[in-house]
Amino acid sequence: MDGYGDSTRTVNAVGAHAVPGEPVAPVPFPASAYHLSPDEAEPMDTYGRASNPTWRQLESALAELEGAASALAFGSGMGAISAALRVLAKPGTTLVVPADGYYQVRRYAAEYLKPLGVTVVEAAAAQMCEAAGHADVVLAETPVNPTLDVVDLHRLATICRSRRSTLIVDNTAATPLGLQPLSLGADLVVASATKSLAGHSDLLAGYVAGSHPGLMAAIERDRLLAGPVLGVFEAWLVLRSLGSAGLRIDRQCRNAHAVALMLRDHPAVRSVRYPGLPQDPSHAVAVEQMRRFGGLVSVELADAGAVHRLVERSALLVAATSFGGIHTCVDRRARWGDPVPDGFARISLGIEDTDDIVADIERALT
Structure with a gap:
């Protein structure tokens, strides 16, 4: 959808494609179990914690808006962030988190990752690039919530790339209609879809978006095993909200x-x-x-x-x-x-x- 305006992009992302006999608006698929095929090698939906057609439609829309190869939906923004950090911040690694950003991220890092042997460094927006020079994983939030400082993502991504460290960017405040972190060198985008994308203060949702197949597969595996999934009706509500x-x-x-x-x-x-x-x-x-x-x-x-x-x-x-x-x-x-x-x-x-x-x-x- 290059060259189109944002409303055209959001409407198109939720499925404004002409398929005779199919509904124009997205529909939810509430299911915890599916009929199984005798061909056990055939890709299919099997269980609601693993996959759902509504998830896929939402994830396709989110990936398109973020300029990513794929996206994964979660039950909340913190569900998305914590899954990405569990996969990347292993014992012995150094993780940088925003000192002036969303406070729950700092609490998760201090209360759950630090005791596992992860070195957690808190850095304000102005110190993020300096801190990244000694990190394995960097989680940046921009604009920072609530001070609204802006992190120079191109500079930060260059530093991370030189260290072969992973850069995660929280795009909640800017939204994909205001900022494209992946195009500036980020490895992953995380966000709370609870906020502007869903936009009606009536649900919780989050997502991870990226273009590294192995990394996205590892996060999807974590979602399957840990279970921070998005409810089907919530996924449907986010999907229908994306159009506006x-x-x-x-x-x-x-x-x-x-x-x-x-x-x-x-x-x-x-x-x-x-x-x-x-x-x-x-x-x-x-x-x-x-x-x-x-x-x-x-x-x-x-x-x-x-x-x-x-x-x-x-x-x-x-x-x-x-x-x-x-x-x-x-x-x-x-x-x-x-x-x-x-x-x-x-x-x-x-x-x-x-x-x-x-x-x-x-x-x-x-």
């Missing part, structure tokens, strides 16, 4: 840019981060590698009370963790243990009309 992802993500990014511009000049705001702002510290790198700057804006207000008052005074904002849904959500990140000031909040822009959400937040800050 181009429209939704475009509106979220437009809203984020407009809100960031307003917040930048508001007297109640101590600081604002958005890679799309020319004044943002990450703007130069973001312009080089991102097609869109995402639907997240980070803002620092005076204190925790100011964040709570923002939500209380607003007619449109929802206080909720997670991001990427159709509603604009505010999450005070210090409550989860992120190393940020008490008044630091992540705003996930929804698909409301741009003028409405900008005016609502501006009024609520006054």
Whole structure:
């Protein structure tokens, strides 16, 4: 689908192909067991933890959007990340994880991988390339959640390639419509499809995408044995949501840019981060590698009370963790243990009309 716009790509990815007699919309295949063929060598679906036609359709769509040879669906983003790390981070290896990214990744590495003999190094976005020079496996998140720093993936991939280390990139915040990590040299992409791709705050899902057959086969084997599978109906819901992802993500990014511009000049705001702002510290790198700057804006207000008052005074904002849904959500990140000031909040822009959400937040800050 080279040369087509994102909405065309997302619609096409979910199966807009003319097959007479077949449904236009994707349909779920709920099954835990399948009829077996007498020919035991014939490839087939046998058991629901191993394979499912709905998975395959979703995985094909995700691979196409990420520019990968294949993708694997999981029951959550953490299910996808932990599977990739279990396969790659073996005893005796050195693993780099984001010090300023999603906190559950650090906890998994410290609580489950470190006791097995994996050396775990935490590195902030600015130190990621330096840390990668001594690593076997590097997991980078960009833009970083919640600070929205952007990692220079081309530089990081060059360092990893020189060491023959494996680079995994968490593409949750950017989405495949904003960033293509594999084209910049990453070996694997991991992401939470719970967020912008599914986009309705009503399910959990994750995926791994890549183009190394042996590595993808090893991760698929781990999924089979460990069992962090995606439910068939959840897979179907993600699949049907992908068709509108181009429209939704475009509106979220437009809203984020407009809100960031307003917040930048508001007297109640101590600081604002958005890679799309020319004044943002990450703007130069973001312009080089991102097609869109995402639907997240980070803002620092005076204190925790100011964040709570923002939500209380607003007619449109929802206080909720997670991001990427159709509603604009505010999450005070210090409550989860992120190393940020008490008044630091992540705003996930929804698909409301741009003028409405900008005016609502501006009024609520006054």
